[in-house]
Amino acid sequence: MQLVRGLHNLRPQHRGCVATIGNFDGVHRGHQAILARLRERARELGVPSCVVLFEPQPREYFAPDTAPARLARLRDKIELLQAEGIDRVLCLAFNQRLSQLSAAEFVRTLLVDGLGVQHLEVGDDFRFGCDRLGDFAFLSEAGARLGFSVEAAHTVEIDAVRVSSTQVRLALATADFPLAARLLGRPFSIAGRVLHGQKLARQLGWPTANVQLKRRRVPLAGVYLVSTEVGGVRYGGAANIGVRPTVAGDGRPHLEIHLLGFQGDLYGQRLAVQFHQKLRDEQRFASLEALKAAVDADVAAAQALWQAHSKSLK
Template sequence: MRVIRSYHDVAPDDRGAAVAIGNFDGVHLGHQSVIDLARKAGATTGAPLGVLTFEPHPRAYFAPHTAAFRLMSPQARQSRLAKLGVSHLYELPFNEALAALTPEAFAHDVISAGLGLSHVVIGEDFCFGKARAGTAPDLVTYGKELGFGVTVAKLVTAQDAQISSTAIRTALSDGRPRDAATMLGHWHRLEGPVEHGEKRGRELGFPTANMHLTGLHLPKFGVYAVEVDVLTGPHAGRYTGAASLGTRPMFGENTPNLETYIFDFKGDLYGETLSVALVEYLRSEDTFDSLESFIAQMHADCDRARSILSAL
């Protein structure tokens, strides 16, 4: 997948794509339906499939001190979009200049003259341009004037409720990863490099891969049954395990991280990138009267996680 980060001086091979436009945080079923419409539009003319998005997320740009809300990092979003067959990702910097463009200027300068897009697909609630003044019908009008096609996609629902990143965040905050997966169309994943920790798990017989979580919406703290994809290194592959997300109150920690125990695994994962899928919430964080009772609970957690994961 080619990643283009400017709409100025775009190479000829990167012009003419049929694209879906949006933030695509989570790449949920609603996002996937918009991408599929762009795929179909491009198939009629042989145009490559693209996605037009922004970095940082406009919400983070306008409210930089707001609590972390993103479901995935830019790197995880790129990976998910590539799996969907997106060949061109236009990841434009969201900055003062872009935020100041009027709707008409955005349509002309970015979509038409800048990127030379042949067709764009947007959701019916899409807003664009300075102060979000442009609407989906406005973009249809600009497309007719400037020579690019526009498809307005209906919002997608699941279980009679609108699918949205907000609804997915709520499900994760409530400890309902399966409900989140229903809206996402895939397991919610936490992705990042394995970092050195206190190595306390190894001493207890449960060596864990530790990942720091920054800039992301954190699901409900506690213990989860997980699927684990090791994305890099000699141990690349898919595994199962149990993971603890939180601040480790048993040991007086207060910085959130993810500690993943991979079943039946032997090897060094330091520095490798993991993608940990949250399958089922097992229990909340807790403290224990002794290390013996803590270890007994970890054995019980792992037994339950194995049972859940074997039934998938």
């Protein structure tokens, strides 16, 4: 799969494709249905499939403090889109210039002059342009004039729930990981590189891997039973994700994992952490002794639950 960053990097060989546009946060089963139709149209027309993404996502640009927590970072999305068999991703920097394009300018600049789109797949709620005129009807009329076809995605429902990134976040907020997995089509996970931390957990007797999050907000907070694969072996663990209120921190979310039975050095490795069950909310403790007692209990609970979980998989 080819990644193109910015309109300025589009070349003549990139013209002629079928495309879809959106955030694709989480690449859930609703997105997967759009991508399946995109691949089908690409085969029919004999051209590449292209997904157009924005970075940051528009709501993150306009209202960074209230934008929804990300389900997937850009790197995760690109990997998921590659797994879906997409030929090309065009990542556009969502900035002042792009945000001020009218719907008509967006169509002409990106779809016609930039990509030479032959067919466009869009979500049923897709809107664009600084004038907010860009919707399915606008695209259909523009396509009829400018030579590309447009198809609207149909709503995908699972268990009578409309599949959306918002629904995935709601499932995660209530720790309904089975529902989140059904909406996503895979278990929910967070991936990141292991960095050096304060080494406080090691002093408490439970060394942790500090997984880099690189995001302002996360869709989870608390202590969880998790698992991750290291060297071909899946380990259970107890993880805290949050702002670490008991110790002096930077106010940003952190993910710390104690892997059950693991011995070794994880620094620099990239881990994909799956979440299975919530153990408790994150809380502030009056002392490090109280924090240690809570962590002891968390690890004991994770050990018992992971043992039961592992048996159910055999």
